[in-house]
Amino acid sequence: MSIAFFERHRATLEQAVQALQSRGYWSQFSESPSPRVYGETAADTGKAAYEARLNRPFELAQAASAGLAGSEASPYGFNLGITYPKPVIGQLLPAVSAAAASWRRAGPKAWAGVSLEIVARLNARSFEIAHAVMHTTGQAFMMAFQAGGPHAQDRALEAIGCAWQQMSLIPATADWEKPQGKHAPLQMRKSYRIVPRGIGLVIGCCTFPTWNSYPGLFANLATGNAVIVKPHPGAILPLAITVEVAREVLAEAGFAPDIVTLFAHDRDDAVARELALRPEIALIDFTGSSANGNWLERNALQAKVYTEKSGVNQIVIDSTDDLQGMARNIAFSLCLYSGQMCTTPQNIYIPKDGIRTPEGHASFEAVTAAITDAIARLTGDAAKAVEVLGAIQNDGVRQRIEAARTRGKVLLDSIALQHPQFAEACIRTPLVVQVDANSAVTEEFFGPVSFVIPVDDTTMAVTLAERIAQRHGALTLSGYSTDPQVKDALADAAANAGVALSLNLTGGVFVNQSAAFSDYHGTGANPAANAALADAAFVADRFRVVQTREPVSAPAAN
Amino acid sequence: MSIAFFERHRATLEQAVQALQSRGYWSQFSESPSPRVYGETAADTGKAAYEARLNRPFELAQAASAGLAGSEASPYGFNLGITYPKPVIGQLLPAVSAAAASWRRAGPKAWAGVSLEIVARLNARSFEIAHAVMHTTGQAFMMAFQAGGPHAQDRALEAIGCAWQQMSLIPATADWEKPQGKHAPLQMRKSYRIVPRGIGLVIGCCTFPTWNSYPGLFANLATGNAVIVKPHPGAILPLAITVEVAREVLAEAGFAPDIVTLFAHDRDDAVARELALRPEIALIDFTGSSANGNWLERNALQAKVYTEKSGVNQIVIDSTDDLQGMARNIAFSLCLYSGQMCTTPQNIYIPKDGIRTPEGHASFEAVTAAITDAIARLTGDAAKAVEVLGAIQNDGVRQRIEAARTRGKVLLDSIALQHPQFAEACIRTPLVVQVDANSAVTEEFFGPVSFVIPVDDTTMAVTLAERIAQRHGALTLSGYSTDPQVKDALADAAANAGVALSLNLTGGVFVNQSAAFSDYHGTGANPAANAALADAAFVADRFRVVQTREPVSAPAAN
Missing domain, CATH: 3.40.605.10 (Aldehyde Dehydrogenase; Chain A, domain 1)
Known part of the structure; x- marks a missing residue:
């Protein structure tokens, strides 16, 4: 039967291997929840199946x-x-x-x-x-x-x-035949x-x-x-x-x-740590906090340990050929699932003297305003906003918003929204806080929190971004520049810090997204993850x- | 220049990759020190170059x-x-x-x-x-x-x-193009x-x-x-x-x-451990004692650590179609470089009631005698013997021979030989000691030391070999049997213990040898090594x- 399964999916497997080696776009499973893809009844059947799970024991005869x-x-x-x-x-x-x-x-x-x-x-x-x-x-x-x-x-x-x-x-198998001059060869199977x-x-x-x-x-x-x-x-x-x-x-x-x-x-329940240290456990895959991930790496020495932990994702803004596209793209990245993604940007570096745009010079204030305005527009209509923001997963995230407010000057406050369907849902819009470069935030504020950091120039921003990613980890780095030399400098900084770089995202691709078969998620080369x-x-x-x-x-x- | 080097050796590199994937015999560098291969003057020039190194500082402008x-x-x-x-x-x-x-x-x-x-x-x-x-x-x-x-x-x-x-x-590079239905595709380089x-x-x-x-x-x-x-x-x-x-x-x-x-x-000088723990050291490759290797694995957590340590290599004798060939092969394996190889067999399991051979039943005593006689023949002429035995690397090895003598009944004693050319060389022939299965040796006696262990039957031998390799590590396992079921049992035991198996070596291939491109040296699946x-x-x-x-x-x- 397992061989029948193999034959059933062999072509898919071969395509997957091919996709991995070419790393162009490929997806086996449609991301569209359309009835044309999943069937006319799939949505209703699936919802009913989920609802039937509620308020009862989950049967699993293990x-x-x-x-x-x-x-x-x-x-x-x-x-x-x-x-x-x-x-x-x-x-x-x-x-x-x-x-x-x-x-x-x-x-x-x-x-x-x-x-x-x-x-x-x-x-x-x-x-x-x-x-x-x-x-x-x-x-x-x-x-x-x-x-x-x-x-x-x-x-x-x-x-x-x-x-x-x-x-x-x-x-x-292999047939091994070693010549022995005039004598018969040595032959091994x-x-x-x-x-x-x-x-x-x-x-x-x-x-x-x-x-x-x-x-x-x-x-x-x-x-x-x-x-x-x-x-x-x-x-x-x-x-x-x-x-x-x-x-x-x-x-x-x-x-x-x-x-x-x-x-x-x-x-x-501390039982998970007990399990992780058992000699029978030969492999551990972990996603979660740096504290728990580092503990596993340092203590579960009997196992191969693959971790994805926390980090500080950053955006370096040098110049752009599309200020509004950039602002909309960043705003969406910050709003998506209320920043509760390991790939969401947190620190945003903007030159204090402003940047070049096709419409001429844009001041620091103009750039930050473009971003905060874009967030405000995205979250202005609660009914639409909740389809991007989702809900706050846990109280720790909510508390982090409070803590972040005190770190600097609030440019855009986080507000609570009312979910049209779920009255008790905890919904929060992104908070944007301005802090000095000297006190650039080096810990992760997982959730709808970002920091705008004025810098003397792009070189300073690249240096800061490289150092923070190297020391504190990062899964993503985003850069905006029309200057090939700046892009090269960003690519070098990314290579040194072991972080994936996205450049000039102004359209429908967001830095938070990582596509299977094409994008490596994590590099294993900085403290945010030890594997890719x-x-x-x-x-x-x-x-x-x-x-x-x-x-x-x-x-x-x- | 480095690209010129690449072009110069590209064909060799491609052959090497091909050899790795087919794992048949392949070697780039001739093992024959013949003047026809290395040139008429190579031997003399090489010796002179070595001699010129002696009794002076080695210049290395680092x-x-x-x-x-x-x-x-x-x-x-x-x-x-x-x-x-x-x-x-x-x-x-x-x-x-x-x-x-x-x-x-x-x-x-x-x-x-x-x-x-x-x-x-x-x-x-x-x-x-x-x-x-x-x-x-x-x-x-x-x-x-x-x-x-x-x-x-x-x-x-x-x-x-x-x-x-x-x-x-x-x-x-990759070109990534994601379809967007009626809209233009998303395109990324x-x-x-x-x-x-x-x-x-x-x-x-x-x-x-x-x-x-x-x-x-x-x-x-x-x-x-x-x-x-x-x-x-x-x-x-x-x-x-x-x-x-x-x-x-x-x-x-x-x-x-x-x-x-x-x-x-x-x-x-403890400076090596200090170096191994430095944050700049990202990779460590180690060959040596289990004590040092395990220390690195447990302490140099900032680095990827690849170790080859010690283990107990074993031979299971069930039956043979060539008793003398088997004895000669084992004897050579034990003599080669005085057992100072991480692949040299140490524990030899022989059924106490003897084994089947083409000449009929051979008693336990007859099998052990065939092996010890073959060793005695190989080491009988000191001038020839030293070309196989080499010299004892250090005093620890010599002391181990003394310690092993006390572990059981000496079947063949280790004796000192005189090197015809180097009067002060420390030369020792292999020691063979018989011990009970109950006290089967589970620590490595690195050097010219082996233990013959009488067992009730082959099943007992396979069980012992599997358990010892699993718990104490092993780089090689050797088996002799004419019975396909026993060979399968040995292959299963080897898989469970993560040790490479050699079967019925009676000719010119020895268990100690591991051929590049074909044999994996170590498996990384038992305590003798964490990598292959x-x-x-x-x-x-x-x-x-x-x-x-x-x-x-x-x-x-x-």
Whole structure:
């Protein structure tokens, strides 16, 4: 069955590998929630499936559970009322190890086939998952659909393709024949078996539970590892559905479903750290705070640890050929999901003497006004604004807005909006604060907070941006300039700081966005992440090669 | 110039990548020290060059040195009398960082071209290096030539090929065009820059200073990193010559020679650990004891650490179709360089009721006698024996022979031989000791020491071998069986323990040998090593990719 799955998706897999190597635009899963793509009934069926999850236990017949966990609250103002089985570590790990035995031996085609079928079925569940993502993360529906569904599925496929690409470089067998001058050559038959590391632990976050977890989850599965998925206590449901789908496909393919398990736990339950240090855990994929990510890197030394943590994303404004386009683009980036993206810009450097534009010189005040006006326009109509802003995921974000107000001069205040449908939803518009270059903010203010920083000149801005990204981490850097030398300087600074650079975004592409198969998400070269989604280093150490060799005169081993 | 180097060696590089993917026999550098290969005068010139090194300072015009280090003694019984510049860490690191700036930007072709030219020039110096290896490690001349010269150079080329293969999967640029339905597509021009990690530290060992150091050294250089080479205080000369050659090529190519530096230090000088923990050190390649390797893995958390440590290599004897061939093969493996190889077998499991052979049943005693007799024959003539045994590298090895004698019943004692040419050389034949399965040795006795262990049956032997390799590490596992089921069981045990398996070696291939481009050396899947030579995981995290993207409507950045 797993080979049938492989054959079903082989063409997709080959396209994925091809896309990874050319890095042009490619997407397997449509981001349009249109009935023409997903079917006339998909939207209603998906919503109903999500609603049927509420206020009851989530059934998941997995091993070694005792008791229940789960107290998720929608950022739109109600409790989900779902409970999940709560595993006992000491029983779960042996159960997973036992389940993994036949998976371990199944080989790359079975691993890829099962993984690809899981992703295809997740795609068919995109509406259900979209509502689950919306009501755990606070994303607006369209974003929850796209980022939580097809974009996350594309990242899953990318990880599977990346693993397949690497495993394909290793031959199953080789004939080795070494000449011996006048004597008969030495002849050996060799075989190379791909062996997974063991059990992978995937630790999800509360803002992008699927998008950030799928790469590690599917890189592990596609290389033969078992996976324990540990969601953030605030965003369990999207990953519980994912685990349910994975277990269903595994069982159909004749494998033990406990190859993929859910590790639900309650807030303030230290059990996750205990699990992360267990010797059976060979791989850890983490998205979340720098504190927790650094702790894992420094303590879970028995495992390969892949982290995405926090950072300070920045915009350097030198000059532009489209001031209004720039302002609109930046405003949208700051508003999108209320800045609760690891890619949202935070520090914006603008020369204190202003910049060149096609309409002539624009003063510092004119540039900042263009940006704050664009934000005000985007958020002026609450009913439309909430479809971009979404809701505030947690109280920490709200408190951060308060703290940021005191850091400088408020250029645009954050205000509360009323959601037309969810009266209890917490909605906030972006806050823009001006601070001195001397006190340029070097910690992450995750949420709808940005700082405008007047600089003496662009050189100063580039230097600051490079240093802050290098020391404090960054996933994105954005630059605006019409000057080729400035663009080169920005590219060099980005290379030195190990941060992806976007230049002159004035239209429909935003710095927050990272496209699977084309954009590396993170570089692994600054403190914001120790890995990139997805590259060879992200997959190649999740498996090992064990070889057997024997002289050909003797009958070969299997 | 570096591009000229690249063009000069491009065909070799492409062959190397091809060889890596097919894993059949391939070697770029001839292992024959014949004048027909290396030239009529090469042997004499190389010896004279080595001799000219003795009893004087080794000139290396590298930055930031103060004072001298070096007190190497040949295991053949004399002091080399060579001193080396001793770097000051606090000055060396900034000097290397400064030198690395232009190297960092030079790009994959320059990195590969310079690396390949260095290896080609090392090949031309193989005789000089052979003498240097012989008189630091104690290897016999032929082994010092082959393993220290062409085989090490092949491993260097393998690492360069592996790095090139991975970097080649990443396009320099991409055109990204995302359809927008009825609207114009979004179009972006993207570029991907390969950025090295920084400075790599390569820590050599005293038995295979070049073979074990070249993979890390050249994997670093080929991915644009600077390299500090820290030899074992007992085997500096071969790596000093290597560094000299590297610096010469770098200078010719227009780069600062301090991109590759030597970090010579004296025994018991703790400065190596201080260096390993410096934040500038981004990569560490280590070969040596488990104590030091584990310390680096647990403490040098700022760096990617690749280690080869100690382990317990084993032989499982179930049955054979060539008892004498098996005995001769095992005897040679035990004698070669007096067991001072990380791949030498140590524990030999033989069923207590004997084994099947073509000549009928052979008792436990008959099998052990066949092995010990073969050793005695190989070592009977001292003049011939020393060409296989080489000399004992250090006193620790000699003391280990004494300690091993007390572990059980001595089946074949280790005796001192007189070297016909070097009266003061320390030469020892292999010791074979019988121990109970209950007290099967689980620590490494590096040197000419092996343990014969009677077992109830082959199942018991396979179980023991798997458990010991899994818990205590192993680089090799050897098995003898004519039974396909036993061979399968051995292959499964090897996969579970992450150790390379050799079956039924009775001829001219020995378990100690590991061929570049075909055999993975180490798996990274048991405690003997956390990496393999050389695979994708060994190279892919030595560089990162930093991308730049810009809408195509705007003029593209460089």
